[in-house]
Amino acid sequence: MTPPVAVDVVIIGAGAGGGAVAEGLLPLVRDGLSVLLLERGPRITPHQLTTNEADMVALLYHRQGAFLTDDGSMSLAMGRGVGGSSLVHGGIVAVPSQGAIDAWRVPGLQFADLERRALGLAARMDRAFLAPEAINENNRLFAEGAGRLGLQPVQLPISARGCRGAARCHLGCPNGAPLGTVRRQLPEVEAAGVRVVPHADVLRITPRRVHLRVRASADDVGAWPEGDYVVDAPVIVLAAGAIETPALLLRSGFGATHRQVGRRFTCHPSQLIVAEHPRVITSDVGHPTSYQIDRGADAGFVLEPTFATPMVAAAQLTGFGPAHAQMMRAFPRLQMIRAIARDAATPDNRVTITRDGAAVVHYEPSASVRRALVAAQRTAARVVFAAGAVRVHLPAAHPPLLDRRAIDHIDTLVRDELQLPGRVSLWASHLMGGAAMGRDTSDSVTDAAGRVHHTPWLRVADASLIPDGLDTAPSLTVMALADRVAEAIRADLGSLRPLARHQ
Amino acid sequence: MDRPVSSQIAMPQALSPSVCRTFRVAARVMSPDAAPSTEDGWLECELLIARRLADLPANRRRQMLGFVRALPALAAALTGRRFARLSAVQVLALLHRLEASPVAALRRGVWGLRTLVFAGVYGRPETAIATGWRPHDGGWEGRAAERVRTTPGGSPSPLRLLP
Numbered sequence: 001m002t003p004p005v006a007v008d009v010v011i012i013g014a015g016a017g018g019g020a021v022a023e024g025l026l027p028l029v030r031d032g033l034s035v036l037l038l039e040r041g042p043r044i045t046p047h048q049l050t051t052n053e054a055d056m057v058a059l060l061y062h063r064q065g066a067f068l069t070d071d072g073s074m075s076l077a078m079g080r081g082v083g084g085s086s087l088v089h090g091g092i093v094a095v096p097s098q099g100a101i102d103a104w105r106v107p108g109l110q111f112a113d114l115e116r117r118a119l120g121l122a123a124r125m126d127r128a129f130l131a132p133e134a135i136n137e138n139n140r141l142f143a144e145g146a147g148r149l150g151l152q153p154v155q156l157p158i159s160a161r162g163c164r165g166a167a168r169c170h171l172g173c174p175n176g177a178p179l180g181t182v183r184r185q186l187p188e189v190e191a192a193g194v195r196v197v198p199h200a201d202v203l204r205i206t207p208r209r210v211h212l213r214v215r216a217s218a219d220d221v222g223a224w225p226e227g228d229y230v231v232d233a234p235v236i237v238l239a240a241g242a243i244e245t246p247a248l249l250l251r252s253g254f255g256a257t258h259r260q261v262g263r264r265f266t267c268h269p270s271q272l273i274v275a276e277h278p279r280v281i282t283s284d285v286g287h288p289t290s291y292q293i294d295r296g297a298d299a300g301f302v303l304e305p306t307f308a309t310p311m312v313a314a315a316q317l318t319g320f321g322p323a324h325a326q327m328m329r330a331f332p333r334l335q336m337i338r339a340i341a342r343d344a345a346t347p348d349n350r351v352t353i354t355r356d357g358a359a360v361v362h363y364e365p366s367a368s369v370r371r372a373l374v375a376a377q378r379t380a381a382r383v384v385f386a387a388g389a390v391r392v393h394l395p396a397a398h399p400p401l402l403d404r405r406a407i408d409h410i411d412t413l414v415r416d417e418l419q420l421p422g423r424v425s426l427w428a429s430h431l432m433g434g435a436a437m438g439r440d441t442s443d444s445v446t447d448a449a450g451r452v453h454h455t456p457w458l459r460v461a462d463a464s465l466i467p468d469g470l471d472t473a474p475s476l477t478v479m480a481l482a483d484r485v486a487e488a489i490r491a492d493l494g495s496l497r498p499l500a501r502h503q
Numbered sequence: 504m505d506r507p508v509s510s511q512i513a514m515p516q517a518l519s520p521s522v523c524r525t526f527r528v529a530a531r532v533m534s535p536d537a538a539p540s541t542e543d544g545w546l547e548c549e550l551l552i553a554r555r556l557a558d559l560p561a562n563r564r565r566q567m568l569g570f571v572r573a574l575p576a577l578a579a580a581l582t583g584r585r586f587a588r589l590s591a592v593q594v595l596a597l598l599h600r601l602e603a604s605p606v607a608a609l610r611r612g613v614w615g616l617r618t619l620v621f622a623g624v625y626g627r628p629e630t631a632i633a634t635g636w637r638p639h640d641g642g643w644e645g646r647a648a649e650r651v652r653t654t655p656g657g658s659p660s661p662l663r664l665l666p
Binding site: 051052053054057058063064066068071072073075134163164165166167168174175280282284285286309310311313314315319320321322324325328329331332358420421422423425 | 532533534535536537551554555558559560563566595598599602603607610611613614615617618620621622624625626627628630631634635636637638639640641642643644645646
């Protein structure tokens with residue numbers, strides 16, 4: 001064991017939340033505040049990003065994207081590395097709605113405040129709409145099909161300045177396009193003096209102390225020699241994400257005093273819908289997601305064009321055998337749509353830990369989620385046929401491959417009872433909750449500024465703060481929440497620093 | 504200095520011959536077009552599957568390998584014939600039957616099997632390119648340059664930001 005390292009603030013997790021907290025502390029860093037940013041994963045540079053899918057999935061995703069829920073029926077996608085899930089972020093810069101934030105009913109959290117921060121961050125990310133000629137055919141077909149059905153697709157803003165249209169955001173942008181955590185925040189904070197330590201596994205936290213193990217890390221910049229360490233800091237910020245932050249709290253014994261730790265985990269369960277067109281369509285260049293049909297309010301689902309590379313597409317399609325192979329053969333002619341369900345948080349959907357401290361996610365899609373995904377498939381089928389597709393592959397149809405003639409029977413062919421866990425492919429990104437904000441320990445883990453109840457030295461600043469469903473991709477919301485956390489740390493630091501000296 | 508990705512991915516433990524045989528049978532029926540046609544292709548496919556398995560938690564890996572090892576016995580119980588003797592059509596029917604089983608563990612077993620098979624089959628760069636995927640780091644510009652190379656007067660990049 002090496003001697004303790006002493007800093008003023010230690011942040012655990014170098015993703016969207018950790019990066020935003022570090023950025024929010026920059027004024028103090030420039031005045032001498034010492035900040036350490038610990039990251040479990042490696043540093044990843046654009047030069048490492050290739051078109052080898054298997055290598056990229058192994059490099060960029062925790063457990064190669066196969067982190068499964070406890071019952072094994074849904075996979076959860078989490079980025080790994082300095083940048084966290086922002087390494088594989090599509091660059092969509094979405095401000096949450098007032099309705100969603102108001103519905104959280106978190107005392108002290110005002111929509112106007114969150115929106116102001118989100119818009120400020122969005123401006124720094126060069127939030128913009130792509131010009132019509134930069135929108136690829138996969139997206140155009142989606143908009144055309146939806147328009148013919150009167151579904152009013154809306155264009156999504158993206159962090160577009162560096163986007164050259166490589167179309168593989170999920171494998172790490174080779175051009176480092178999204179101006180968020182990886183390309184802007186982390187380089188800025190490191191330049192200002194924040195130390196980023198990759199390959200640092202945090203084992204547990206005790207009051208004002210972090211216990212970690214640094215794994216062998218070759219020559220990653222900033223990595224410490226392999227070994228066990230303790231870091232002392234008057235302020236500890238957890239930003240390890242909606243699975244690892246609750247797991248770390250539980251490993252550290254907070255479950256006994258904070259009964260809501262791990263509870264109210266939620267996500268956006270998703271399914272891939274592909275449709276075959278008679279001609280090649282552009283989907284492997286251009287930003288993958290330019291539009292959205294938002295039926296969240298009335299039907300609980302959202303449809304977005306997407307582009308899945310072959311290995312990912314094969315896994316995300318439901319089924320196997322000839323029907324599956326037929327769609328994979330048609331790869332260059334495939335229109336791809338992601339169906340996303342919105343789910344409300346419930347106490348039973350939660351993060352726990354095994355005896356050896358590993359995170360386990362218990363998540364069962366609610367009946368409303370299953371219904372929403374079925375409705376999403378029916379709508380998507382109508383959209384692709386309106387756009388000229390000749391056949392569509394739907395997870396909850398039997399058989400899954402339907403041609404145009406099936407359109408009149410789509411409601412009977414796509415059925416809820418075929419959405420059997422394990423039969424259909426279901427995955428989720430946008431993982432949220434587990435250390436939610438709220439009033440007190442009876443309903444939450446932290447207050448509206450991420451202060452863990454009754455624990456002034458401990459803060460949370462990531463998607464685990466989100467107390468209920470969200471109507472957008474959460475990354476901008478997470479950054480805005482983390483900005484609030486940083487502001488509270490700035491305000492509280494004077495009273496917190498003496499605490500460390502008097503221990 | 505950048506290190507190659509392969510140096511950051513641990514070499515997994517090799518799969519046993521019987522597990523490999525089952526994966527090969529499954530791959531041929533689950534992915535009839537893209538399953539490898541050469542021994543080198545199969546070895547590459549099995550390495551990718553082994554790498555995936557190695558990244559699973561120990562209990563998950565045991566469950567998955569347990570299902571793969573149990574498939575021949577399931578085949579015998581459900582069809583009365585040895586797994587190795589089943590035709591492709593019969594293997595496919597067996598897997599579809601298990602996929603729709605009321606027993607969740609069997610459905611999840613098939614789902615896990617297919618996920619590993621597709622990771623092995625489509626994770627091979629050769630197969631990914633054979634599907635028709637044409638990635639370009641340069642996106643639109645890369646595609647336009649390709650057109651320029653192949654079509655005189657090919658189109659320039661259409662990327663332009665709105666204010």
